[in-house]
Amino acid sequence: MSDEVEPGLVRVRLDLSYDGRDFSGWAKQAGGRRTVQGEIEDALRTVTRSARTYDLTVAGRTDAGVHARGQVAHVDLPEEVWAEHREKLLRRLAGRLAHDVRIWRVAEAPSGFNARFSAIWRRYAYRVTDNPGGVDPLLRGHVLWHDWELDVEAMNAASAALLGEHDFAAYCKRREGATTIRTLQELSWARGEDGVVTATVRADAFCHNMVRSLVGALLYVGDGHRGVEWPGKVLAAAVRDSSVHVVKPHGLTLEEVGYPADELLAARSREARNVRTLPGCC
Numbered sequence: 001m002s003d004e005v006e007p008g009l010v011r012v013r014l015d016l017s018y019d020g021r022d023f024s025g026w027a028k029q030a031g032g033r034r035t036v037q038g039e040i041e042d043a044l045r046t047v048t049r050s051a052r053t054y055d056l057t058v059a060g061r062t063d064a065g066v067h068a069r070g071q072v073a074h075v076d077l078p079e080e081v082w083a084e085h086r087e088k089l090l091r092r093l094a095g096r097l098a099h100d101v102r103i104w105r106v107a108e109a110p111s112g113f114n115a116r117f118s119a120i121w122r123r124y125a126y127r128v129t130d131n132p133g134g135v136d137p138l139l140r141g142h143v144l145w146h147d148w149e150l151d152v153e154a155m156n157a158a159s160a161a162l163l164g165e166h167d168f169a170a171y172c173k174r175r176e177g178a179t180t181i182r183t184l185q186e187l188s189w190a191r192g193e194d195g196v197v198t199a200t201v202r203a204d205a206f207c208h209n210m211v212r213s214l215v216g217a218l219l220y221v222g223d224g225h226r227g228v229e230w231p232g233k234v235l236a237a238a239v240r241d242s243s244v245h246v247v248k249p250h251g252l253t254l255e256e257v258g259y260p261a262d263e264l265l266a267a268r269s270r271e272a273r274n275v276r277t278l279p280g281c282c
Contacts, residue, residue, distance in 0.1 A: 003114045003269045010082040011113060013074050014056070015105040017231055018200070020067045021141050021250060022100060027061050039101055040073075040093075047092040048081050059115045059257040060122050060206065065249030067142060070123075070256040074115040082108070090281060112266030113259075117273060121258040122206060124197040126215045126251050130223075136194075144251035148223035150197055152189045153183075154221040159187040162214065162233030169238045171214050172207035180207050187214065189222075197222075205272070209246050216245035 024033040028041070041053050059072040085092070090106045097103070112118065128144040129135055134220045135145045162184055169180040186202040199218070201211050217234060220226040234241045260268050 003112055003117070003266055005076055008079055009076040010079055011074055011076050011109040012082065013072065013105070013107050013109040013113060013115065014040075016071050016073065016101065016103045016105050017069045018067065018071070018101040020062060020065050023064065025062060025064045025066070026058055036068075036101055039097060040103070043096040044075065047089065047096055048077070048085050050081065054181055057115050059119050060254055062211075062252075062254055063249055065253045066254070067250075068254040070149050071254055072115045072119070072257045072259075074109055074113065084132045086210070109264040110265060112262075112269060114265070114269045115257075117269040118265045119205075119257050120260055120268060120273075121202050121204055122188075122254065123200065123202040123256045123258070124206075124211050125253050125255050126201065126211060126247070127196050127253070128199075128215075128219065128247075128251055129196050131195050140197070141250055142253065144248055146219055146223065148225075150219070150222035152191050152197060152222065153226075154228055155189045155218045157190065158218055158221040158228045161229070162187055162235055166235055167238045168207060168210055168235065170234045170241050171210050171217070171244060172240070173209045174240070175208060178207065182207060182210065184219055189218070211252060212246045213248065215251075216247045219247065220245070270280065 003101060018036050022034065023036050026036045027036050028038045037056050037058065041056055045053050054075045054077055056073045056075050062068055086106070090103060093103050093106070128146050128150070130146050130148060130150045135143050163186070165181065167181050167184040167218060172180045174180065180274055183204045185204070186200055188200050189197055191197045201214065214231075217226075217231045221228055221231060259265065
């Protein structure tokens with residue numbers, strides 16, 4: 001499969017953010033539900049005065065209620081549309097889009113770029129507070145309240161066993177034909193001066209519900225309901241564990257997507273499409 005753009009089209013990279021609370025996730029859905037993809041595609045069609053919809057490809061599909069600060073997408077536009085609108089497209093989109101979704105940058109993408117397959121990592125943050133009084137009302141849409149005191153040191157100790165390349169089937173909702181093998185590059189916890197505990201989770205890619213499941217397991221360690229070794233044992237079993245709680249989506253934010261140097265984009269895109277197996281497996 002090639003990422004060569006069809007003749008007559010220009011691939012455009014979009015950098016964007018959104019508050020996910022009033023969206024039914026990123027991806028377009030039947031039935032008129034409000035989605036981020038649907039909103040942006042409608043706005044693009046309107047501001048370019050086009051008769052057709054230009055489909056977006058995104059770095060990471062987010063679920064209903066999940067936020068994004070550093071999401072990336074691409075769209076292939078006809079050369080004449082790009083030439084006519086490129087200088088004013090950002091401002092026109094700002095005037096058309098609702099205030100809970102913003103596009104910050106619109107630029108012609110380098111050769112070989114694919115917002116999804118060229119990415120080498122995605123970084124999420126999950127924010128939670130164990131303040132006995134609850135969540136700051138001004139943060140309630142972005143921070144989970146956990147009504148037990150959390151031991152951040154224990155959570156970091158438990159997280160260490162999950163790093164590296166593994167089959168994360170125990171922490172993912174399986175999808176037909178999709179692998180659950182991922183490389184978890186970073187999983188760490190830190191308590192801020194405001195008392196909010198933030199998980200930083202970075203991987204080459206994530207399977208469905210992976211971050212929220214990992215957070216759910218580690219919160220059980222942090223509040224003393226499970227031992228430090230438990231999340232690693234769950235991972236080793238490689239089957240979905242009903243005792244792993246999938247935490248609510250509003251504490252989760254896609255913070256950043258990483259890409260290689262321009263000359264490596266096409267090779268990364270080809271590599272990411274390969275079906276993954278673990279060493280010594282299959």
